[in-house]
Each structure stands twice: as C-alpha cells, then as structure tokens.
C-alpha cells in the first residue's frame with residue numbers, strides 16, 4: 035500500500051471557448067446565451083443550420099422570435115459556425131478539450147473549455163402504419179404545421195373549407211410534447227371559418243401544463259374527437275379519402291370523407307447520439323438519448339464534467355423545457371470555466387513510480403477523468419473522487435487524498451479491534467452518499483443496532499477495495515457489510531456495480547479459504563433508509579451471532 | 584504481454600504448508616497489467632493466506648514485496664536485504680520471472696502462485712486473448728498479420744485443412760478458421776499470391792487459442808456484451 039499523499043492545489047488555465055454541438059433551435063439558444071456571458075462559441079451543427087421551427091411544439095407566435103435568434107447567432111462575431119460538421123475526435127479534459135470536426139470535408143481542430151451537446155430529435159413519419167402514401171392531401175403533422183405557418187397555404191385551407199382528419203396514438207405511444215403540437219394544429223384548424231377537425235385518437239396524453247385545457251378548448255370550438263380502441267380503416271384512392279370506423283358511443287359504423295388526413299410522427303433520439311456518446315465518452319441513456327436515468331445527472335450533466343447535454347439531446351422535450359436546460363447549462367459553464375483560471379485541489383493522485391500504465395484506471399473511470407503520457411494522469415477538474423480507479427489499480431498506485439490506503443488500513447484495524455462482550459464484530463463499509471447517512475440517522479433515531487457495529491465511511495462504494503474486505507476479516511471482524519447506493523442512483527454511475535462485482539469475487543475467495551459466505555453481505559440503501567439500515571445490520575448480527583455461540 | 588492466471592488457492596496453500604515465514608513477491612509488469620500478480624494481488628493473496636491460517640495455533644508469517652520486473656536481476660536485487668528473513672518465496676510472476684527469482688536466491692525454495700498461460704492482448708479490463716505461441720520463426724509477414732500457429736487448431740503453416748467450414752474451424756463452430764481469416768485479410772490487401780508460397784511447417788502440439796477472463800471480471804464482461 036501507498037503512503038504517498040499529495041495535497042497539491044493545481045491552478046489550471048481553462049479554455050474559454052465553448053463548443054456547442056447541434057444547430058437546432060436549442061443549439062442556437064445555447065450559442066446565443068453562452069456568448070452573452072462573455073465566452074466565445076464554436077457552433078457545430080450536425081448537417082445544416084436550417085431549422086424546422088415548426089417541428090417541436092413551437093407556437094407560430096414564437097417562430098418570428100426564433101428566426102430572429104437564428105439571425106442574431108449568424109451575425110454574432112463571437113460565434114464561429116462550422117457548417118455541416120461531425121465531431122470525429124475528442125480528447126483532453128474539462129477546461130481543455132481538443133475537438134476535431136469534419137466540416138465541409140476538411141478536418142478542423144478546436145480547443146474548448148466545455149462541450150454542450152444540443153442534438154435535435156429525429157422526426158419519423160408514421161404514415162406506413164396506416165397504409166398511407168404521402169400526398170398533397172395526406173400530410174404529416176410537421177407538414178401541416180408548415181402549411182399553417184405560411185399565410186398563403188393557410189388561406190388555401192380556409193377558402194377550401196377543408197375537413198381535416200387527425201390520426202393520433204394508434205401507431206405509437208405518443209407523448210405530451212407531440213399531443214400539444216397536434217392540439218395546437220387542431221385549434222388552428224377549427225379557428226378557420228368553415229374548416230372542421232376530426233381527431234381519431236387512442237390514448238390521449240395530456241400530462242403537461244395546459245394540455246387538458248387545450249384539449250377541451252378545441253372541443254368547445256367544434257373539434258370532434260373519436261376515442262377508439264383500434265385505428266380506423268383508412269382508404270386512399272387517388273384524391274379521395276375515406277375513414278371508416280365503429281363509433282363506440284352511438285354504436286354504429288361510420289364512414290367519413292375528409293379533405294386532408296394528417297398522420298402522426300414519432301420523436302426519437304438523434305441517430306448521431308450514438309457516435310457522439312462514443313466520441314465524447316459519455317453514457318448513452320434509454321432510447322438513445324444522452325443522459326442516464328440517474329438523479330445526480332439532472333438537469334444537464336453527463337457522466338463527464340464539462341460535457342453538458344441539453345434539450346432533446348437528453349429527452350423528448352418541449353421548447354420551454356429545453357430553454358430552461360439552456361439556462362441551467364449556462365450556470366454550470368460559468369461555474370466551471372469562470373474567468374479562465376481555476377484552482378482546484380486534487381482528489382486523487384497517481385504515484386508515477388508505481389504506475390505500470392496498464393490503463394485499467396482509464397478504462398474504469400466513469401467520469402472520463404483519466405488520460406496518460408507515459409503514466410496515468412488524473413484531471414483534478416474532471417475527477418469526482420469516487421475511488422473506483424484506486425480500488426482497481428493492480429499496483430495500488432492511486433491514492434484518494436481524503437481516503438488513502440494507509441488511513442483506510444488504520445481505520446479498518448481500529449474498527450475490527452473494538453470489542454463488545456459476546457457480540458459479533460461487524461465492520462460496515464458505507465457509501466457517504468447513502469448508507470453512511472442512513473447509519474447516522476439510525477443512531478440518531480435510536481434504532482436498535484448491534485453493539486459490535488463499526489461504520490467506515492467511503493466516498494463511494496466504488497472505493498471499497500477487495501483488499502479492505504479481506505483485511506477487515508484478517509483484523510478480526512466477524513462480519514463485513516458493503517453498503518452502497520441503489521442501482522441507478524450512484525453518483526459515479528457504476529461505483530455500486532463495481533462494489534457488487536468485488537463482493538462476488540470475494541465470495542469465491544472466502545469459499546476457498548473456508549470462510550462462510552454469510553459473513554459478507556452487499557446491500558443497497560438510500561440516505562433516508564434508517565430503518566432499512568438497522569434491519570440489515572441486526573440481521574447480520576443475528577446470523578453470525580448464532581454461529582459464534 | 585505475458586498473461587498468467589492465479590493458481591487455485593488450495594494448491595498454493597499446500598505448496599507452502601511446511602514453511603513458517605513466506606515472502607509473497609509480485610511483479611510490476613506483465614502480470615500486473617493482466618491483474619494477476621501486481622502489488623494489489625500480492626496484498627490480496629497474503630490476506631487470503633492469513634485468513635486461512637487464522638484458526639491455527641502458530642500461523643505462518645507472510646511478507647509482501649513487489650518489484651518492477653522479476654525477469655531482471657537488478658530489480659530482484661532490491662529485495663536482497665529482506666529475503667533472508669523468510670524461509671520460502673512465493674512468486675506471482677510468470678514462469679520466466681519465477682525461475683529468475685529462484686536463480687537469484689538459490690538457497691531459498693521458490694514456489695509459483697500463478698500459472699503462466701499465454702502471450703496475449705488486452706481486450707478489456709480482466710479479459711485477455713492469446714495471440715502468439717513464441718514459435719521462434721514468425722510467419723506473420725506471409726499470413727497478413729494473423730498467426731497460424733496460435734489461431735489454427737493444427738498450427739498449419741500452409742492451410743487451410745479440409746475441415747475449414749464457411750469461416751469456422753472444424754473443431755468448433757465458434758472457433759474461426761485461421762486460414763479463412765488469413766485469406767480474407769490478404770485478399771483485401773491484394774496480397775493473395777502470398778498464400779501460394781510454401782511456408783515450411785512447424786511441428787507443434789495441436790492447441791486451440793485460449794482466452795482468460797479473470798473470475799472477478801466475468802460480470803463486467805458479461806454486462807458489456
């Protein structure tokens with residue numbers, strides 16, 4: 035084990051250019067707001083800067099504002115736009131990323147202090163599910179929105195006194211974001227003199243601000259809803275359209291001939307997210323979005339410091355929520371980059387003499403904080419002090435400044451030495467974000483706890499080295515508990531998973547040396563689970579106490 | 584890198600059972616990188632030994648030391664002042680390192696704590712695959728950089744044999760046919776004429792390439808599949 039301990043405070047020069055990836059409306063907003071705060075922006079739209087503003091729940095009243103935003107960004111001398119660009123390489127650490135973009139067939143290298151990912155959503159027309167071919171009178175929701183956005187085409191709809199049929203929710207689950215767009219269009223149609231709207235709908239998603247009201251308002255203004263179990267049959271013969279279905283209310287088969295059919299679309303994560311995740315070494319979350327379901331990531335963090343995910347890069351989001359993301363992101367950028375210098379104490383240090391550059395730490399660090407020259411290097415800005423690297427390093431070459439191996443060894447020795455007459459000695463390694471709090475609460479609330487229980491605080495369950503577990507038993511503990519955060523709740527994403535793997539490895543080892551399995555236990559807790567904590571430790575005491583007698 | 588695997592605990596324990604003072608010696612290079620015999624594993628093995636001896640009345644004493652490389656006398660010299668305190672050495676280096684340790688300290692019995700398995704590559708943390716059998720006359724120039732000794736079940740130098748089966752080896756469908764791979768690579772590089780040249784065959788025991796996954800990383804690898 036290592037005795038070396040450094041308390042160096044590093045002063046780091048942070049690049050004050052911020053890269054924004056994605057040129058949709060959220061990307062533009064991000065670029066504009068970052069530059070307002072005095073940083074230069076490198077704006078890297080995926081393929082083009084043309085934004086289909088109607089796409090995402092943008093009321094027509096907002097479109098002018100967004101067009102103005104687009105112009106403002108284009109004219110802003112502090113925003114450099116790399117047209118049609120793809121991120122191909124990203125190296126470095128927060129405050130000093132080096133990014134390579136392929137932009138219009140040339141490779142452009144840029145330095146950036148932070149990276150903001152603002153990818154768009156992909157819009158997928160679902161006409162095929164209804165057996166429809168796109169035509170002048172068979173349009174997607176986005177197309178209808180475009181028609182309604184232009185005064186000229188809107189007039190055509192009105193003078194034609196069109197009947198518009200909307201097909202909603204039969205082809206996919208849908209979402210409030212989409213529902214709002216549909217209802218906005220329905221509202222516009224019924225607002226046009228002589229036009230009418232029929233909405234064929236399966237599940238109505240109204241779980242968002244004002245949606246229920248909008249739904250009713252459309253009905254009051256004349257929209258007719260048919261709530262159906264299954265999709266109506268739709269026939270498209272030349273220009274003529276027929277929608278037939280069984281109306282469950284009047285219990286009759288009905289056939290209607292709308293002038294226009296509007297089919298739904300689904301919103302999914304941008305396909306580019308996959309490559310972005312790999313290049314930026316950030317986690318891919320559910321459904322291809324760029325944020326894991328983990329409370330510690332909210333609202334705009336990725337697993338790497340200095341890489342932020344906003345708007346539809348992290349979920350299907352409305353315009354207002356995406357803009358709230360941008361506000362949050364700007365705060366985080368300011369916190370991180372400040373005026374360009376940062377003094378930060380190291381949380382973890384590498385003993386360069388011991389490091390054998392096996393790359394284990396680099397591969398295991400969930401925060402992408404490790405790089406190397408001829409030895410491993412930990413970025414103080416990026417490191418979150420979880421200790422996963424330290425527990426995995428085969429040379430014990432990494433020490434956490436606040437939890438060195440020597441201090442931990444002393445702590446283990448002390449804890450295992452405490453005796454209480456006739457009761458088993460239990461050493462519980464507790465993650466400070468959950469189980470340690472739960473343990474303190476259990477004491478404060480006077481839960482019954484084993485007399486021989488000793489808690490050892492660790493910064494994250496990922497810091498619980500298999501060596502610590504064996505050591506506790508060597509030093510005389512009768513039982514060892516490893517208590518981590520619940521799955522999906524670990525601040526370092528996988529600290530609890532590493533701890534679980536090590537426990538399983540320890541079981542194999544204990545079986546070989548002839549120690550019963552129930553002397554070691556892994557469990558997960560939340561910080562408010564005082565009673566859960568008490569139950570786990572009492573159970574262990576009972577179990578191994580019986581063995582002692 | 585040389586890849587080694589920890590020996591079963593019982594075998595290690597039995598080999599040193601007659602000794603009361605044992606120094607566990609790690610190696611800070613190949614076997615550290617494959618997570619078998621670096622400083623951490625030295626600590627873990629001594630802890631296991633101590634645990635298994637706890638019940639005994641006069642438990643043995645276990646010391647720990649890790650040198651940069653056990654295949655260099657200079658590094659082995661670094662422990663010369665402490666080896667005298669022990670009556671056995673337990674080496675966690677590869678077979679070469681163990682032999683060199685025994686050669687450097689011939690008066691003290693040396694025991695292996697690992698099985699040296701192969702020369703291989705690092706696929707992920709805890710996951711290694713064999714790539715070379717150190718045959719002594721490397722054929723890679725002819726074979727598009729794919730080793731016929733290691734990757735071909737019969738170590739044919741002029742393959743494939745009649746058992747090649749749509750990209751798989753006849754011994755096992757999951758085992759790719761080395762010569763199929765060699766053909767594909769050479770053809771991509773426009774060097775197929777290489778395959779027509781005669782390579783004098785080597786006379787090696789037939790072996791299939793081996794993979795070692797550290798037991799402690801099985802779940803990691805399973806979960807990343």
Ligand code: SF4
Nearest residue numbers: 389390392393395427
């Ligand atoms: S895990 Fe340890 S030995 Fe390996 S590169 Fe990192 S610091 Fe060096």
Ligand code: SF4
Nearest residue numbers: 399417418420421423
């Ligand atoms: S302590 Fe955690 S965050 Fe810091 S370098 Fe190690 S693994 Fe990464």
Ligand code: SF4
Nearest residue numbers: 610612613654677680
């Ligand atoms: S002794 Fe073996 S394991 Fe150690 S460095 Fe030398 S070859 Fe590698």
Ligand code: SF4
Nearest residue numbers: 715716718721722730
């Ligand atoms: S032919 Fe194969 S076994 Fe022989 S030296 Fe080359 S890689 Fe190694």
